Amino acid sequence: MNTMVTAMREPGWRKPSVLPGFGLGMGITIFWMGLIILLPLAFLVWHSSNQSLDDFVQAALLDRRVLHAYWISLSSSVVAAVINTVLGTIVAWTLVRYRFPGHRLLDAMVDLPFALPTAVSGIALTSLLAGNGALGQWLEQAGIRVAFTQLGIIAALTLITMPFVVRSVQPAVENLQHELEEVAASMGASRITILRQIVLPTLLPSILTGMTLAFARALGEYGSVIFIAGNLPFRTEIAPLLIVIKLEQFDYMGATAIATTIMIVSLLLLLLINSMLAWQRRRGQGN
Amino acid sequence: MNSCKIKSALSLLLAAVVLNGCSNDGSDDSVKILNVSYDPTREFYQEVNPLFAGHLRQQTGTDVIIQQSHGGSGSQARAVIDGLEADVVTLALSYDIDSIHDKARVISADWEQDFPYDSAPYTSTIVFLVRKGNPLGISDWPDIIKPGVEVITPNPKTSGGARWNYLAAWGYAWRNAPAGSSDSERDAAAREFVRKLYRNVPILDRGARAATNTFVQRGIGDVFLAWENEAILSIESLGPDEVEIVVPSLSILAEPKVAVVDAVVDKKGTRSIAEAYLQFLYTEQAQLLAAKHHFRPRSDEALAAYSNKFPTLELFTVAEQFGSFAMAQKIHFNDGGEFDQIYQPQP
Amino acid sequence: MITPSRIQQPAQHELPLALQDSNLLRYSLIAVSVGFLLIMLLAPLLIVFGYAFKAGLGAYFAAITEPAAVSAIRLTLLTALICVPLNTIFGIAAAWAICKFEFRGKSLLISLIDLPFSVSPVIAGLVFVILFGAQGTFGPWLQANDIQVIYAVPGIILATLFVTFPFVARELIPLMQALGNADEEASLSLGANGWTTFYRVTLPNIKWGLLYGVILCNARAMGEFGAVSVVSGHIRMQTNTMPLHVEVLYNEYQFTAAFAVASLLALLAVVTLVMKVLIEGRLSTSAK
Numbered sequence: 044m045n046t047m048v049t050a051m052r053e054p055g056w057r058k059p060s061v062l063p064g065f066g067l068g069m070g071i072t073i074f075w076m077g078l079i080i081l082l083p084l085a086f087l088v089w090h091s092s093n094q095s096l097d098d099f100v101q102a103a104l105l106d107r108r109v110l111h112a113y114w115i116s117l118s119s120s121v122v123a124a125v126i127n128t129v130l131g132t133i134v135a136w137t138l139v140r141y142r143f144p145g146h147r148l149l150d151a152m153v154d155l156p157f158a159l160p161t162a163v164s165g166i167a168l169t170s171l172l173a174g175n176g177a178l179g180q181w182l183e184q185a186g187i188r189v190a191f192t193q194l195g196i197i198a199a200l201t202l203i204t205m206p207f208v209v210r211s212v213q214p215a216v217e218n219l220q221h222e223l224e225e226v227a228a229s230m231g232a233s234r235i236t237i238l239r240q241i242v243l244p245t246l247l248p249s250i251l252t253g254m255t256l257a258f259a260r261a262l263g264e265y266g267s268v269i270f271i272a273g274n275l276p277f278r279t280e281i282a283p284l285l286i287v288i289k290l291e292q293f294d295y296m297g298a299t300a301i302a303t304t305i306m307i308v309s310l311l312l313l314l315l316i317n318s319m320l321a322w323q324r325r326r327g328q329g330n
Numbered sequence: 331m332n333s334c335k336i337k338s339a340l341s342l343l344l345a346a347v348v349l350n351g352c353s354n355d356g357s358d359d360s361v362k363i364l365n366v367s368y369d370p371t372r373e374f375y376q377e378v379n380p381l382f383a384g385h386l387r388q389q390t391g392t393d394v395i396i397q398q399s400h401g402g403s404g405s406q407a408r409a410v411i412d413g414l415e416a417d418v419v420t421l422a423l424s425y426d427i428d429s430i431h432d433k434a435r436v437i438s439a440d441w442e443q444d445f446p447y448d449s450a451p452y453t454s455t456i457v458f459l460v461r462k463g464n465p466l467g468i469s470d471w472p473d474i475i476k477p478g479v480e481v482i483t484p485n486p487k488t489s490g491g492a493r494w495n496y497l498a499a500w501g502y503a504w505r506n507a508p509a510g511s512s513d514s515e516r517d518a519a520a521r522e523f524v525r526k527l528y529r530n531v532p533i534l535d536r537g538a539r540a541a542t543n544t545f546v547q548r549g550i551g552d553v554f555l556a557w558e559n560e561a562i563l564s565i566e567s568l569g570p571d572e573v574e575i576v577v578p579s580l581s582i583l584a585e586p587k588v589a590v591v592d593a594v595v596d597k598k599g600t601r602s603i604a605e606a607y608l609q610f611l612y613t614e615q616a617q618l619l620a621a622k623h624h625f626r627p628r629s630d631e632a633l634a635a636y637s638n639k640f641p642t643l644e645l646f647t648v649a650e651q652f653g654s655f656a657m658a659q660k661i662h663f664n665d666g667g668e669f670d671q672i673y674q675p676q677p
Numbered sequence: 678m679i680t681p682s683r684i685q686q687p688a689q690h691e692l693p694l695a696l697q698d699s700n701l702l703r704y705s706l707i708a709v710s711v712g713f714l715l716i717m718l719l720a721p722l723l724i725v726f727g728y729a730f731k732a733g734l735g736a737y738f739a740a741i742t743e744p745a746a747v748s749a750i751r752l753t754l755l756t757a758l759i760c761v762p763l764n765t766i767f768g769i770a771a772a773w774a775i776c777k778f779e780f781r782g783k784s785l786l787i788s789l790i791d792l793p794f795s796v797s798p799v800i801a802g803l804v805f806v807i808l809f810g811a812q813g814t815f816g817p818w819l820q821a822n823d824i825q826v827i828y829a830v831p832g833i834i835l836a837t838l839f840v841t842f843p844f845v846a847r848e849l850i851p852l853m854q855a856l857g858n859a860d861e862e863a864s865l866s867l868g869a870n871g872w873t874t875f876y877r878v879t880l881p882n883i884k885w886g887l888l889y890g891v892i893l894c895n896a897r898a899m900g901e902f903g904a905v906s907v908v909s910g911h912i913r914m915q916t917n918t919m920p921l922h923v924e925v926l927y928n929e930y931q932f933t934a935a936f937a938v939a940s941l942l943a944l945l946a947v948v949t950l951v952m953k954v955l956i957e958g959r960l961s962t963s964a965k
Contacts, residue, residue, distance in 0.1 A: 057780030062861055063871035068774030072786070075767040079838050080793060083804040086814060090807050108673070130713045137710040141703055149711065151950030152718045158896035158946030159725070160920030161798075161903065163939040166927070167721035173548045178720065191533050191550075202717050210893060214852045214886040234698060249851045256847060259795035266798065266903045274485060274534040276673035283797040287536075288487040290803070291404040292664060293411070293429055299807075302800040309795035313788040321784045324854065364912065369928055399911045400925070406911075413811030413820070414828040414910045434811060539928045567930045 084306070091299035102289075103300035108276055109285060113305075116282040119193060120261035123200035128254040131208025132246070138209070139216040153209050156202050161266030168199055169271045191273030196281065199267045204257035211253030215246050248320050255316045259309050360393035363600050363607065366416035368403035368490060368586070369539055370560050374623040375420070381619070382610045386603065394603055402537050403490035410434070410591065417595050417604040420588045422490035424448075424648075425655040427589050436593035444608075450585035451611035452625035455645055456498040458576040459545065459554040459561050466552050470578045471502045474553045475526040482551035483531055484541040486663055491538035495555040496669065497658055498582035499524050501651045505580065521668065528672050546573060557584065559624035562639065583645040586625075725943055728936035740926075740934035741941060748914045749922035749938070752830070756918065757898040760837045764894055768845025769887070773875075775846075776853035777861065787850065793842045801839050802907025805832055828910030833918065836904040841894045848890030849883055856882055892949050900942055 057065070091099065103109065138150050156164055172179045173190040182189055189195050219242065227237045265283040273279040282305055289298035367375060379396040386394050399406065399414070403422035410416050411434040421427055424442065431437045442448045460468050466479060474481050484492040503523030507516040533550065535541035538560055545554040546568045554573075556564070561575050588608050595601040610616055617632035626640050627633050633640065652658035662668040698706075730737055740746060771790060775783060793801065807813050809826040819826060826832050860882065864874040880887075902920040909916045917925060919938055926935035 056782070057778055060778050060858075061865060062777045062858060063865075064773055064875070065778050068770040068777075071767060071770035072774050075763075076771075076789060076842075079835075079842055080789065083808055083839065084792070084796070086808050087800070087804045107675075108670070130709065133706050134710040134713060137706050140698070141707055143707055143711075145711075147954055149714050149718075151947050151954070152714065152722070154893060154896050154946045154950065155718050155722060155943055157893055158900045158942050159721075159939060160900050160923055160942065162920070162924060162927075163725060163936075163942075164721060167724040169548070170724050171720050173550070175549045178716075190548075202721070205717055206893065210848065210889050211851060214848070214889060215855060217885055218852065218855060234702070238698075245855070248854065252847070252851045256791060256794055256843075259791055263795050263797035263800070269536055270540070273532065274536070275532075276534075276670075277675060283799060284536075286797060286799055288485070289665075290408060290799070291402075291488050293408065293433060294665070295803075295807070297665070298803070299800075302797060302803070306792070306796055306800075310788060310792055313791045313795070314784060317784040317787045317791075372929055397915065398913045400928070401911050409828060409910055411810075411812060412806045412827060413809075413813075413816060413825075415825070436811075537928075539930075564930070 087299055087306075088303055091296060091303045094296045094300070098296065099300045102297040103304040108280070109282070109301060111277045112280050112282040112285050115193065115196070115278075115280065116262055116305075119196045119200055119281070120258050122197050123204060123261050124254050124258035126197075126201050127205055127208045127257045128250060131205065131253060131257075132212050132250055135209045135212035135216055139213060154206050156205055161203060161264065162270070164202055165199055165267030165270035168202060168267065169195075172198060172271065190271055191279065193279060195271040195273070196268050196279065199271050200261040200264055203264055203267050204260045207257040207260065208250065208253030211249045211256065212246055215249035219245060248324065251316060251320060255313060259313060262305060262309050360395050361600060361603055362395045362397060363417035363604055364397045364399065364415060365418050365420060365607075366399045366406050366410055366414060367420040368406055368422045369400055369537065370422075370491075370557060370563070371420060371586070371623075372398070372400050373563070374620060374625065377619050377623070378611070378616055381615060382607055385610060386606065389606075392603065394607075396607070402488065404488070410436070415594050415598070416591050417598065417600050418588065418590050418608055420586065420608075422584075422586050423493065423655055424585070424587045425659045426490065427587050428656055430589075430591070434593075436591050437589050438592055441589040442587070444590065445588060446612055447628050448585070449587050449589060449608075450628075451588060451608070452586065452617070452620040452627055454558045454584045454586070454625055455581045455643070456494050456555060456578075456584065457558045457561050457581065458578060459556050459564070459573050460552065460576050462572050462574055464574065464576060468553055468576050471499060471506075471523075471580070474555075475523060475530060477530075479530050479553060480532055480551040481527060481530040481553045481555065482533065482535075482541050482545045483555040484538055485534040485536060486669055489535075489537045489541075491557050491560070492541075492555075493659075493663060494557070494582055494584045496524060496662065497648065497652065498555075499527050500662070501582055501646050502578070502580050504651065505646070521671075524668070525672050542568070558626070558640075562624040577641050577643055580644045580646070582651075583647045585647070722943060725936050725940050728932055729940040732933045736933055737937045740931075740937035743934075745914055745917070745925075746922060746934075746938055749917045749919045750941070752833070752917070753899050753919040755830070756834055756837050757895055759834055760841055760898045761891060761895050763838065764841055765845050765887075765891055767842070768847075768849055768890060768894075771846040772849035772853050772883075773879075775850055776856075777858055790843050790846050790850075793839055796839075798840060798901070798903025799907060801904035802836050804839075805835050805908055827908050828912070828916060830916070832908035833905050833916065836908045837898050837901055840901050840904050841898045844894035844897060845887065845890035848886045848893065852883055852886035853879075895949060896946050899945060 134153070138146060169190055170176050172182070172195060174180065174183050174188075176190070179190060187194070189198060223241050224237055227241055228234075232240070263283055265281070265287070268281055269284065272281060272284075274284060282301060286298045286301050289301065365375060375396075375398055379398070383394050383396065386392055399409075399416070401409075403426050407419070407421060407426035407429050410419055410430050419427060419430065427437060427441060431439055431441065445451065458468060458474065460466070466473070468474060468479075473479070483495045486492040486496045500520045500523070503520040504516045507519040511519065533544055535544055538557065541554065542556065542560060542564045545551050546564055554561075565573060565575065588611065590601065590604045590608060595604045611620075612628065614629060614631060617627040617629040618635060621627045621632045621636040621639070624639065627636075648655050648658060652661075660667070741750075775786060806827055808815055809819060809832065810816050811820060826835070860878050861874050864878045865871075869877065900920055902924070905918055906921060906924070909918070909921055911917060911921060911925070913925075919942055923935050923939045926938065
């Protein structure tokens with residue numbers, strides 16, 4: 044951690060470092076990212092900018108139905124990301140620190156939502172939560188309808204994005220240095236204080252990373268949600284579904300306009316959180 | 331440990347190469363044509379294709395392999411527009427084939443004249459599927475717009491079949507408006523009718539088969555609007571004891587269409603085979619197969635052979651009611667059209 | 678063991694007493710975790726396997742050995758075998774450049790790496806259609822030269838590369854940032870060259886993160902549906918991957934077969950994780 048202190052800030056875009064490999068690493072990164080991600084996305088934006096700005100704004104920003112769909116996607120994604128942040132961190136901690144029967148099996152299962160085709164997850168979840176499903180019957184009796192409401196969307200997004208937080212936090216818990224905890228304990232800090240003041244701050248970057256990724260992924264998710272959402276305009280219609288609807292009408296412009304909007308919003312959000320993390324890290328190193 | 335890793339990586343790579351090598355199966359003197367179709371025709375073409383291959387070998391000595399691609403009618407059309415090299419398309423709506431002509435110019439404008447019956451070798455219609463015993467006593471269109479009746483139909487924006495459902499409902503209401511109504515009064519009656527209908531729809535599934543699953547597997551809804559062929563198939567394969575068909579007094583003649591993709595067959599030199607393939611759909615044996623797979627055949631003999639399956643009811647065509655499918659699409663289903671108005675919150 | 682190892686985290690009962698959580702906390706956290714995972718993972722999984730074996734073992738094996746299924750499995754494996762190594766190399770390179778050096782625009786670079794997560798899978802497929810489709814930018818040129826990208830294997834690989842792009846990098850970045858540069862600098866000052874330092878110092882430190890990244894990347898590569906569905910063309914026996922084959926079967930009302938193939942994908946995820954556990958065991962014994 045004290046290495047950066049020695050590296051003086053100099054004019055130029057990067058600080059000098061004794062480590063080699065910046066050119067190679069950055070070269071591969073820029074090349075591959077340019078080829079696979081930036082070039083195609085640039086074409087997408089260019090394609091959607093072929094229409095007049097008015098059409099773009101009309102299709103992507105002014106249509107009330109589209110706005111409702113953004114809102115439903117956005118709010119469901121936020122709720123799903125928050126649920127996963129809290130529970131995912133607990134799960135990661137539990138899986139690394141505690142041993143209990145079946146913990147290996149649970150650990151192995153965390154990646155399932157990625158491995159199963161999203162449509163299969165959606166179908167399975169719908170079977171579970173629909174009014175005649177194993178869990179749905181009970182919930183329905185308690186007066187809670189999950190399938191085909193926004194709760195269903197949140198459930199699907201929570202399932203699909205669950206691995207992000209767990210898998211981001213897990214390595215960080217594994218790499219936690221015990222000295223700090225031990226020192227704090229020997230100085231008489233209570234366990235709760237240690238968890239709150241030492242463990243949590245150390246894990247925070249990983250937790251936030253996981254949350255960001257979960258949120259970003261949830262925003263674009265389509266395959267699983269479609270089965271459980273009900274898809275009624277203004278009530279349970281998500282933004283990615285509108286993209287598909289536009290495509291069915293061969294309206295590439297409308298589809299790319301909505302897609303570009305979602306993409307820019309999530310890029311800005313990602314940028315915000317990543318900058319916050321970088322700022323926090325620099326501050327930590329400055330001390 | 332490291333050498334171990336490298337070894338396992340190498341063996342994986344080797345496996346990949348071997349696997350890939352296997353995929354080149356040698357028999358290559360046969361001609362391949364690709365039929366890009368929509369979901370409900372899978373079972374039908376699975377039986378037609380070997381029959382046609384045998385027929386062609388007998389007639390010309392040529393071996394043909396027919397590859398199939400199925401999906402939603404609209405997205406299949408889009409794939410052809412974007413370069414999926416289909417020799418023939420067999421889609422749910424003329425609008426989808428028109429779009430291929432409009433956007434990609436790989437099909438000639440007058441494609442509908444190329445084959446008999448405006449290039450629709452088989453037809454279907456829209457019927458109701460209800461729970462066994464018909465507990466709500468549904469018998470005709472007015473019953474399904476009553477308050478409290480839950481209707482399952484997919485989203486007309488994403489499903490070709492759902493567009494037929496919508497148009498059937500509209501046509502029924504339009505034709506049953508009080509005698510002496512003007513056209514605009516009839517339009518208003520029809521608008522009101524479909525509005526009430528979609529008020530009763532709790533879930534808009536993406537496609538016809540997803541909606542079938544919602545109705546049959548999940549047990550949601552009282553009435554399911556379906557292609558006749560899909561309704562019969564779902565009873566056969568999903569639940570003869572759970573659902574039954576109700577035939578309304580009046581419905582629409584749904585005409586799935588076929589066309590040769592000119593640009594592709596000319597490039598590949600497969601025109602004669604592609605044309606023979608679509609022509610073959612009109613032969614007696616193919617018509618019998620169509621009837622077997624629950625499509626209404628054009629041939630009277632095939633219809634007679636399966637007459638108990640296809641009850642007679644009054645049918646109107648898209649051309650009679652709406653002029654053409656392209657016009658219906660524009661007025662009803664495009665963005666801001668009649669269908670979108672249903673869901674606009676009332677000011 | 679005086680210095681705690683970074684390689685192997687001891688379980689709770691091996692930890693110093695001071696680091697053990699109270700029983701109340703421990704059991705409540707375990708209860709929450711197990712409950713959450715059971716509802717979110719086990720229940721859907723049971724449904725998948727329940728359907729898959731509904732018609733018995735014979736039907737199950739018939740479903741996964743029929744030619745269309747085998748061809749789908751082959752295509753899926755091929756896609757993963759190409760995509761995962763490429764994105765792993767990229768991920769390591771990107772994490773190295775980002776974590777070991779300070780430069781302007783780092784946050785932007787990280788955000789761009791994250792971007793594919795937030796691009797709707799439908800759009801991830803569509804961008805390649807816009808580029809390489811018949812109506813696309815390079816479409817006419819490709820057609821003139823008779824090169825099929827979209828609706829053929831290259832398109833499927835491109836879409837999968839796009840979707841699985843961030844996984845390895847995203848696992849490594851927070852981890853390597855937390856680790857800092859001290860170890861590498863020590864190694865270099867002792868005279869090791871860059872590659873040796875990376876191989877002997879960095880790699881052992883990051884290997885769990887790397888492994889998770891590779892596993893996630895692989896799982897997603899095999900399970901991706903939306904993006905691949907747009908560029909596949911759904912030609913039977915030719916461009917259907919496993920997830921697409923599942924959809925085909927589901928739409929043919931062959932639920933048993935559909936879930937049988939889906940269960941293979943689920944099994945695959947579990948198998949990779951079991952492999953991870955085995956490697957973990959072997960490494961910790963060889964380290965002693």
